[in-house]
Amino acid sequence: MTDVLEDLAWRDLIAQSTDLDELRALLAAGPVTLYCGFDPTAPSLHLGNLIQILTLRRFQLAGHRPIGLVGGATGLIGDPSGKSAERTLNSEEVVAAWVERIRAQVAKFLDFEGPNAALMVSNLEWTGPMTAIEFLRDIGKHFPVNRMLARETVKTRLETTGMSYTEFSYVLLQAMDFLELYRRYGCRLQTGGSDQWGNLTAGVDLIRRVEGGTAHALTTPLLTKADGTKFGKTAGGETYWLDPELTSPYAFYQFWINADDRDVEKYLKVFSFRPREEIQQLVKESAERPAARIAQRALAEEVTTLVHGADECAKVVAASRALFGQGALEELDERTLGAALAEVPRMEIPPGDLPPVVDLLAGSGLCKSKSEARRTIAQGGAYLNNTKVTSEEAVPTTEDLLHGRFLVLRRGKRNVGGVEVVRRA
Structure with missing residues (x-):
């Protein structure tokens, strides 16, 4: 057994706790x-969810037994937000499919063998068979309405968009989950983000009221970025997902590579499993040589490997290097190259004769105009598939197309763009 709370505290991963000393x-x-x-x-x-998954993993590595719960029941309602109106309710079929996908995502981070083998459960197992009368008699009677109305989320919603009884009752369902896991598996601790504090403590209180037992709640802080933008979002506000079909491994890797120097130490503490001394050394080296992005590269490789596996990480590292002239573009597989070019300025062209490089540099956005593109070529700063373009009249051929559809453009050492041949239906 190791002192997981000491490690979490050093990593700034403790926001609130019912009683740290007792825990x-x-x-x-x-x-x-x-x-x-x-x-x-x-x-x-x-x-954002990855923080919670890795927190479970840290507890398991310290000798404790984690349970990953997927809300097959609560997912049919959705946790109410203090800022928005009612969630759109998804069908039972859609939620059931998402349950299986999320179950698999959480499970890959946990160990299901050994003395502290993890468990995966869905709260639909005990909520589904329960009647409304049983729920009201056995659970509802333990929740004073005045305390529920005092919850910050509820107060905010009642003052703005209002709240249905469906969302109002969400806290009862989550509290019941903690009670059920306490009864079934002796579960004594629930973790979550700090925005879940009210839901977590409701479960602690329900266990005390119903079973006379002692349980604990522990939350992690909500991450913020130094530039004020929301963590885990693209510049356009899109979410970085763990599913490779929704966020490519290349885009995922680039998120960490491009981390602000002011944020990288925080990210290493939260997302890395490296020991304290190693993280401190990475931060020191990065401060001494910020242009090398030493800490960002270590972070990107570790987290991408955790989420997508070592093979995918190797592919995106190779793509990242090849795009900037440090590797063979021809060796990149089609999927990885396509994902990489989706993250840079690019243009789509129809099949047929290819436009001159000048047109491609301007059309992709690498150069502001054709005249700037010509100057770039004349100054020796234009590259097609990592080969220097020496003529302002240069025109690529179909043989230059990587995987029969891609061209990689580069202006200077750091500005990369792409071209894709697209056949319209």
Whole structure:
């Protein structure tokens, strides 16, 4: 057993706790069963969810038993937000499909063998068979309405868009999950993000009221970026997903590579499993040589390997290098190259005779105009598939097309663009 709370504290991963001293004593006394819940409100989990998954993993590595709960029941309702109106309710079939996808995403980070083998459960297992009368008698009677109305999320919604009884009752369902896991598996700890504090403590209180037992809640802080933008979002506000079909491994890798120097130490603490001394050394080296992005590269490779596997990570590292002239573009597989070019300025052209390089440089956005493109070529700064373009009249041929559809453009050492031949239906 190791002191997981000390490690979490060093990594700035503790926001709130019901009683840290009591929890520390409980964890020191022997293996503790804990859980974290993930609602299937989308077909994939995202970077924010990854913090919770890795927190479960840290507890398991410290000798405790994690339970990953997927909200087959709560996902049919959705956790109410304090800022928005009612969620759109998805069909049972859609939610059931998302449950399986999210179950698989969480499970890949946990170990299901050994003395502290992890469990995966869905709260539909115990919520589904329950009647409304049973729910109201056995659970509802333990929740004073005045305390529920005092919840910040509820107050905000009642003052703005309002709230249905469906979302109002969400906290009862999550509290019941903790009670059920306490009864079934002796679960004594629930973890989550700090925005879930009210839901977590409701479960702690329900266990005390119904069973006379002691349970604990522990939350992690919500991550923020140094530039003020939302963590885990693209510049356009799109989400970085864990599913490779929704966010390519290349785009995922680039998110970490492009981390602000002011954020990289925080990200290493939260997402890396490297020991303290190694993280401190990476931060020191990065401060001494910021242009080398040493910490960002270590972070990107570790997290991409965790989420997508070593093979995919190797592919995107090779693509990242090849795009900037440090590797063979011809060796990249079609999927990886396509994903890489989707992240840079690019243009689509129809099949047939290819336009001159000048037109491609301007059309892709690498150069502001054709005249700037000509100057770039004349100054020796234009590249097609990593080969310097020496003539302002240069025109690529179909033989230059990588995988029969891609061209890679580069202006200078750092500005990359792409061209894709697209056949319209």
